[in-house]
Amino acid sequence: MSISQKNHYDLVVVGTGAAGTSAALEAAQSGASVLLLEKGHHTGGSSNYTEGLFAVDSYLQKEQGIKASGTDVLKEEVIYSKYKADARIWRNYVDDSPKTVKWLSDQGVQYEGVQAMGEGAATWHIYKGMGFAVLHDALLPQAKKLGVELLTLTTATALHTTDTGAIKGVTIRNEGTGETHEVSTSAVVLATGGYLNNPDMMKDLTPYDTSRLIPVSSGKGTGDGLRLGWNIGARKYGTGMAMLFGGYLKDPDQPSFKLMESQMNTAAGQQPLLWVNEHGERFVDESVIYNFSYAGNALYTQNQVYSILDQGVIDRMSREGNFMGLGVYVKRGEKMAKLQDEINAAVTANKPFIFKADTLNELAEKMDLPVDTLTHTITTYNRYCENGQDQTFGKDPEYLVKVAKGPFYGFKLNIGAFCTMGGLQVTPNNEVLDNHGNPIGGLYAAGNDAAGLTGDTYGPNMPGTCVGYAFYSGRNSGRHAANYAKSLAAIQTQNN
Missing domain, CATH: 3.90.700.10 (Succinate dehydrogenase/fumarate reductase flavoprotein, catalytic domain)
Known part of the structure; x- marks a missing residue:
């Protein structure tokens, strides 16, 4: 008996936080068939506890008379990262941020308003009901309406590639029964939330003494997506930040x-x-x-x-x-x-x-x-x-x-x-790069699994950038993965 309903999907998304859920929904809105995997009993991960997302020039800021320059934000964040952040990613993220705020609203997300944190800029778009409401009352119901298949207590244990290194399948395991099954897919989005909750990875990849850190998260950020990518030749990049x-x-x-x-x-x-x-x-x-x-x-x-x-x-x-x-x-x-x-x-x-x-x-x-x-x-x-x-x-x-x-x-x-960020180097399209700097066909990373947003520390001077990037990079990954799957299907049709 198969764990999933089908043997082939255009896209498999690993992780149901802000990044993974957004990727699944965006891909489904682009016409792709999607399998969404959650290793725990409950969906959402640490995104359930988030308060609001970053944006510049949104309709909410305009309503409140808040003005901010996207270019100034980009320059500040790249300097803040000591130029370890990818300015191309920041440019696209900033430019798309008002669209993400509106996209979330279109799915049913409600906002309380926009505010600053500490001495930062007023870029923090606070949503009602925390991240739990965003995911469970808006995004996941919309995804299910469009046919996204959600499997909980299901992990991705291995990625499979073609002779040319492109994605062709995923092995999934039911954590309740131990049963495994391989599904065919054209693309995968890794959105598993980083590795803060993996003591061994924290010891190996960061300078921190974990006995002094208090992780305030869902506890699920154990580096699953990073290891999946690294095991098929993805470049290990941008680790070390908490x-x-x-x-x-x-x-x-x-x-x-x-x-x-x-x-x-x-x-x-x-x-x-x-x-x-x-x-x-x-x-x-x-x-x-x-x-x-x-x-x-x-x-x-x-x-x-x-x-x-x-x-x-x-x-x-x-x-x-x-x-x-x-x-x-x-x-x-x-x-x-x-x-x-x-x-x-x-x-x-x-x-x-x-x-x-x-x-x-x-x-x-x-x-x-x-x-x-x-x-x-x-x-x-x-x-x-x-x-x-x-x-x-x-x-x-x-x-x-x-x-x-x-x-x-x-x-x-x-x-x-709260989290780590980084581990997989990505292009501005959120394509995962291999050790030679080339995209791995059909492999994408979003949210905390993707490097390029930070240096050795996070920039709370623009509050909401972490979860804002999760929503944005999820959408970006889902959209490009859906297009990639369509292009492969078109080529196969022509060949047949």
């Missing part, structure tokens, strides 16, 4: 993503207040948190980082609002009405990430930090706050808030990470 997002608490009693909506987590890890290292010393201008990738890099320079909050700033954030939020989970400026209760609960539960003391000396002892060093650091910092000038790192006086009112709280910070 999308960091600053300080994050590690609660061993619950999944990491549960803390995304926690006001305590945001107060502890996402504010431009006071950070110290394992020696009790400041080490950076803490307002780096307004660029969360830079903040992740800064935190990583130290072996351990703690944030220090006093009762005064906790009361201030509860009464007046935070300095910096965490996406749409905890919005910037939001009054932290739950903060004190969440802190109290964590202290009562003796969570390993939080320390409370009535004096700074006692706090240092509880955190196992040098008492003299920590008290000297805070005394010096408080003097900067009184004078309105950070003489060490030059932090904006707006964020110089004294640590003076007990009780005092210390929070042990790890480094949050």
